[in-house]
Amino acid sequence: MTDDAAARFDALCARALGDPEGFWGEAARDLVWTRPWDRVLDARRPPFYRWFSGGRINICYNALDRHVAAGRGGQTALVYDSPVTGRIERYTYRDLTERVARLAGAIRHLGVGPGDRVVIYMPMVPEAAMAMLACARLGAVHSVVFGGFAANELATRIDDAKPKLILSASCGIEGAKRIPYKPLLDAAIERAAAKPAHCLVFQRPELGCDLVPGRDLDWAEAVAAAEPVPCADTAATDPLYILYTSGTTGVPKGVVRDHGGYAVALHWSMGNIFGLAPGETMFTASDVGWVVGHSYIVYGPLIRGCISVLYEGKPIGTPDAGAFWRVVREHGVHVLFTAPTAFRAIRREDPDGAFIRKAPLGAFRALFLAGERCDPPTLAWAETQLGLPVIDHWWQTETGWPIAANCLGIARLPVKPGSPTKAVPGWDVRVLDEAGQPAKPGEIGNLAVRLPLPPGALPTLWQADDRYVASYLTAFPGYYQTGDAGFIDEDGYIFVMTRTDDIINVAAHRLSTGAMEEVVAAHPDVAECAVIGVADELKGQVPVGFVVLKAGVARPDDAIEREVGQLVRDRIGPIAGFKRTLVVNRLPKTRSGKILRQAMRGLADRKPVTVPPTIDDPAALDEIADALKEAGF
Numbered sequence: 001m002t003d004d005a006a007a008r009f010d011a012l013c014a015r016a017l018g019d020p021e022g023f024w025g026e027a028a029r030d031l032v033w034t035r036p037w038d039r040v041l042d043a044r045r046p047p048f049y050r051w052f053s054g055g056r057i058n059i060c061y062n063a064l065d066r067h068v069a070a071g072r073g074g075q076t077a078l079v080y081d082s083p084v085t086g087r088i089e090r091y092t093y094r095d096l097t098e099r100v101a102r103l104a105g106a107i108r109h110l111g112v113g114p115g116d117r118v119v120i121y122m123p124m125v126p127e128a129a130m131a132m133l134a135c136a137r138l139g140a141v142h143s144v145v146f147g148g149f150a151a152n153e154l155a156t157r158i159d160d161a162k163p164k165l166i167l168s169a170s171c172g173i174e175g176a177k178r179i180p181y182k183p184l185l186d187a188a189i190e191r192a193a194a195k196p197a198h199c200l201v202f203q204r205p206e207l208g209c210d211l212v213p214g215r216d217l218d219w220a221e222a223v224a225a226a227e228p229v230p231c232a233d234t235a236a237t238d239p240l241y242i243l244y245t246s247g248t249t250g251v252p253k254g255v256v257r258d259h260g261g262y263a264v265a266l267h268w269s270m271g272n273i274f275g276l277a278p279g280e281t282m283f284t285a286s287d288v289g290w291v292v293g294h295s296y297i298v299y300g301p302l303i304r305g306c307i308s309v310l311y312e313g314k315p316i317g318t319p320d321a322g323a324f325w326r327v328v329r330e331h332g333v334h335v336l337f338t339a340p341t342a343f344r345a346i347r348r349e350d351p352d353g354a355f356i357r358k359a360p361l362g363a364f365r366a367l368f369l370a371g372e373r374c375d376p377p378t379l380a381w382a383e384t385q386l387g388l389p390v391i392d393h394w395w396q397t398e399t400g401w402p403i404a405a406n407c408l409g410i411a412r413l414p415v416k417p418g419s420p421t422k423a424v425p426g427w428d429v430r431v432l433d434e435a436g437q438p439a440k441p442g443e444i445g446n447l448a449v450r451l452p453l454p455p456g457a458l459p460t461l462w463q464a465d466d467r468y469v470a471s472y473l474t475a476f477p478g479y480y481q482t483g484d485a486g487f488i489d490e491d492g493y494i495f496v497m498t499r500t501d502d503i504i505n506v507a508a509h510r511l512s513t514g515a516m517e518e519v520v521a522a523h524p525d526v527a528e529c530a531v532i533g534v535a536d537e538l539k540g541q542v543p544v545g546f547v548v549l550k551a552g553v554a555r556p557d558d559a560i561e562r563e564v565g566q567l568v569r570d571r572i573g574p575i576a577g578f579k580r581t582l583v584v585n586r587l588p589k590t591r592s593g594k595i596l597r598q599a600m601r602g603l604a605d606r607k608p609v610t611v612p613p614t615i616d617d618p619a620a621l622d623e624i625a626d627a628l629k630e631a632g633f
């Protein structure tokens, strides 16, 4: 890195914060607007800031039609690579635009218009991306629910979003397993109070399903009968999607994203953070159900005119730890983005990197990791094996794009292991103590972002302005509370260490232990319980439950463990990875009855534990230590 490059990066940061209207107004000119904005930053109703108010733009137009109109319709837009079905399909921008326009016609035919909600519950097939883009085309608001969630979680989201229509598929494929989606969908609709009028079901040849007469329609038939429709003239501030994420209770938060700010931020990030030019290839190994999939499988690469690889497989086992490298070589991938957990899995099966060295990786030039803390050994292994930049970057469902990253497209800064580098231009990140005072460099505190947040970040929660303010903007007035704790060093490098709430990251899937406690407490034999996240070599963290049984219950511990695990699987989903429940006689508490979860976590992770002076019965903590030891932790 030259001093010039570092200076350019600092200058961009200073400009983005000092003159946000100039900075983002300029970035917005790269896109096609049907009406220019009246205000770049609309600060008339703080803390509800809006970007590009008065402007009109459709994100689907910018992701698809714009490239066709510019003469690039023949370029590949999407590659579907599915080792679990043996299929590889390529869609050009023209082809994808036509398919999305026709699907939008089918959706409109079912009575869906601008502002109506559509839930998408689909596996990693190209039709899932088409479904998102088709909703955007119509100005309808999509809400994708990850396939690994159980019917109950789907029902909660249906009740909050109140969709007119649900788009789904007959099955998902997880490695060698076929997961029938339809029974989950039917159970969720049965449970939900807000019934959708219709479901459009994509039948997969691997496992079909029955349709409910009058309610369900066959995807292929509906699309074949539909007329293509053009893009709706949406306002920049119109909602594009709702993406539910774990809150501290069983009720998830509906993060809202708009058309204009999101399109501008993603387009800017594709060039400046990921360093990708139009025509280059991005492979984001995630799922369309997560924010990473929304931003960097679907919208970001397409807005930039890149080729996006949509991969239906795992990092290992489909068929082996060389799966990602096969995709990289076969599709000429320039940038791969995945979660550290995927790399830990690859490293475990291919410690010497034999699959990496099997053949040259072609145009591959950088690996981006996010979704959970990137542990330095995983970073070091990836760097050594690849001999290429490995970029840890930090963001959240709420922010929509990275808060901190080594911005390859601007200047490659030196790496400090354990840090996602510095705040990206547009993000004013601070560390605050509990009283909201700035912490000194190196001092751990709450990571907060000074308002207004840049374009692309959440403007609010779906129909819950109060919850938005209470959850994010109240603890530190004038700041967005990330819920992460960490520090910023003398050089401005950010270190994200842990969450300040009950959120845990299991294989980079964000889950709430509070929500799991609600489920565990519902077991008929459980009197009280606590769920904590325990460090795990592969998944980063896994949940572990501690239960006290009701008086008089004398059942084997393993039966309780099995039933509690099944309950969490049925109510939250298999991705919770809830396998361990320890039966104890009591839970350690303070004298006022607060469960000492932090001390329990410390014991499980074999870290020094400070016993608070307010502990009610120190022997209860000793009992937890014994239970953990006996269970092999």
Ligand code: COA
Binding pocket: 146, 147, 148, 149, 172, 174, 179, 285, 286, 287, 290, 292, 314, 315, 316, 338, 339, 341, 342, 345, 370, 371, 506, 507, 508, 509, 538, 573, 574, 575, 576, 577
């Ligand atoms: N639909 C249905 N079930 C799903 C699912 C989906 N989309 N995704 C996961 N599941 C199920 C799995 O089949 C598994 O079920 P099981 O308990 O019956 O075996 C369970 O949920 C847990 O899955 P997973 O977390 O994937 O664990 P795993 O042990 O099967 O695989 C890894 C371990 C590390 C290979 C895997 O977690 C992985 O690929 N992680 C990367 C995650 C990632 O990319 N996250 C994106 C965020 S950026």
Ligand code: AMP
Binding pocket: 245, 291, 369, 370, 371, 372, 373, 374, 392, 393, 394, 395, 396, 397, 398, 420, 482, 483, 484, 496, 497, 498, 499, 505, 508, 509, 510
């Ligand atoms: P999600 O909303 O699912 O993307 O999860 C966001 C949370 O994941 C953040 O609040 C962090 O706790 C964690 N996270 C994401 N990326 C990183 C990273 N690079 N380093 C540390 N933690 C991360």
